[in-house]
Amino acid sequence: MPREMERMWVLLVRSLVVFAAWSTHAAAVARAQLLTSALVPACPAQCICLSQSPVVCNSATLRGVPAALSSSVMQLSLSRADLRVLRSDAFAHLRQLRRLSLDACNLTRIKPFAFRGLPRLNELFIQHTPLTTVDAFAFAALQNISSIVLSHNKIAQIEGYAFAGTNFIKLISLRNNPIKRILAHAFSGLNDVNQIELPSGIRSIEPQAFAGLEGVGVLELAYMDLPALVQDTFFGMTRIGRLALRESDLGVIRAGAFDGLRIVDTLEMCNNKIDGIEELSLIQNNSVHTF
Template identity: 50%
Template sequence: MLLSLAVALTSAALALAVAIPCPSQCICLSQAQVLCNTGGLTEIPVNKLPPTVEHLSLTKNHFPLIRSDAFNGLRYLKKLSLDGNNISVIRPFAFRGLPKLRELSIQHTPLTTVAQFAFAGLQNVTAILLGHNKIHKVEGYAFAGTSNVRLLMLNSNPLHRIETSAFSGLTVVEHLILPSGIKVIEPDAFSGLDSVGLIKLPYMDLSTLKGHTFRGLSHVHVLQIQDSDLGIIKPAAFEGMFHISSLKLLNNKIDSIVELKFTPDAKVRSLKLQGNHLLDTPAQGTISLEGLESIVVIHNHFPCDCHIHNLLEGPLANGSSAEFSANNFCISPLQYNGQTISSINLNAIGRCNDDISRDNWDAPASSSSTFVHRLLLAVTCSILFAR
């Protein structure tokens, strides 16, 4: 009886081995699940895999290049992992022909560029994980036609540049997580990105927030910019985005605001400015906050110079200069640094004379004292922000 049972099991195992094509470097747990981890593969053995595979792990092999249509024929594939490979190039439409793919993970690789159309045409993918690579650039239309991604993670990459239309084609994204250290965001970088839960932009190092940076971005629950050096906020930086439930600028350093304007047509519901350090007081008329249902401006630091009166009478104070003064601070002059605006004697600070224009105020050649004042202001803000 035992001998018969052993023979039967051996026969069943042999029959299963014959029924399931399996590369020698892989373990085929079933016709639906295949593991090819640390197998020393230099090419993707797509023709040797069972065509019914649903979960495929190809981690820690040696794939420097993912060619176009690299997985063509694996029409039942739902989950694909390429973590830990030496991938440096992903060709356009590399994952085309995978209609059921839901999750794609490419992490811990030397990949430097998310190239144009690299992830195009993934109509049913819900998660793309690209964390812990060497990505420093996302090219335009990299995700074209990939319309159902819920989670796109680019965390822990040295991403320095986001090109125009980099996220075009992505819709219904619940979370777009970007890494720290971004230095350039081109105009229209977020164009075509629609129906997003959260876009988080932390620890950027920008010289300017350019005009039309967010143009084409629509139906976002939270757009959060935090802990960044935003440099100069240029005119129309937030122009052209629509249906933003909440825009949050938190703990940033801002050299100056040339323009910050919202219209009722933009349908931005709420604006929160908290913990920011502004080197320069926005000029009169440069800020317009029309159509917002909620405006919160707290714990920010502003220069308490002759422009402070215009600030208290402007739209950031939202009709309550007393509340604004109690909840925001002075960054300069040095004797007022760190004090609430309400705690200083505003009557002792004269209004800027009509003959002293902002251009004259900013001109370093107008007087040595003005130059020294602005130099100290810049140094103070840098020290505080570094903390």
């Protein structure tokens, strides 16, 4: 009988040791899970987080930029979201972001410096939206970005300094927008762009529309219907690889239309309809290499 009791006590002690070890392990796992959940934000309900890098939030019920996203997100799609206004610094909590798509959103306004705080952003797509105006400083302070694609929107107007402080861009595309007038200083403060694509159908270019635009590889203005190229149309525009005016009705070329245009490798004017030329003066200060 004593041996039987001893055996039972041994089994009981062993069971208690095993239970204690299991409890310690379970507690450690629970703490680890709790710590992990605290460090890695949960995926927002309207999003699909394939990992912490690419995140897709293509939900028509989404009305703002999700605040709960991980700061490590590199690719973000908010296409087809009910996103109407982008506030200033809207993505500042996503400093690792490299690719951002806002295609087919209900976007009507982009406030100044909406994309500030994105030092690694490489591609930005905003297409097929009801956006009508690019506000001043909307795309300001972007650096070393490959593409800003603003095609197929309802953009009719680009306000002055819309791209101020944005440098070293490969492509800015504004194709297939109903832009009729280019306002003064629309591109002021934009430097070192490989190519700017503007839509056809432009009917007016204000004096100094390109003032402060420095370092452009290619700027092509085609299929325009202008009453005139007015004085100072290209004033303040400098370091241009190729400036092409083609397939357009240029109306009357006013005196001083090309004044203030400096350092141009190639100036092309071909297949245009010109009603008259008051003066076409490309003086030495224009530094046009090939005309």
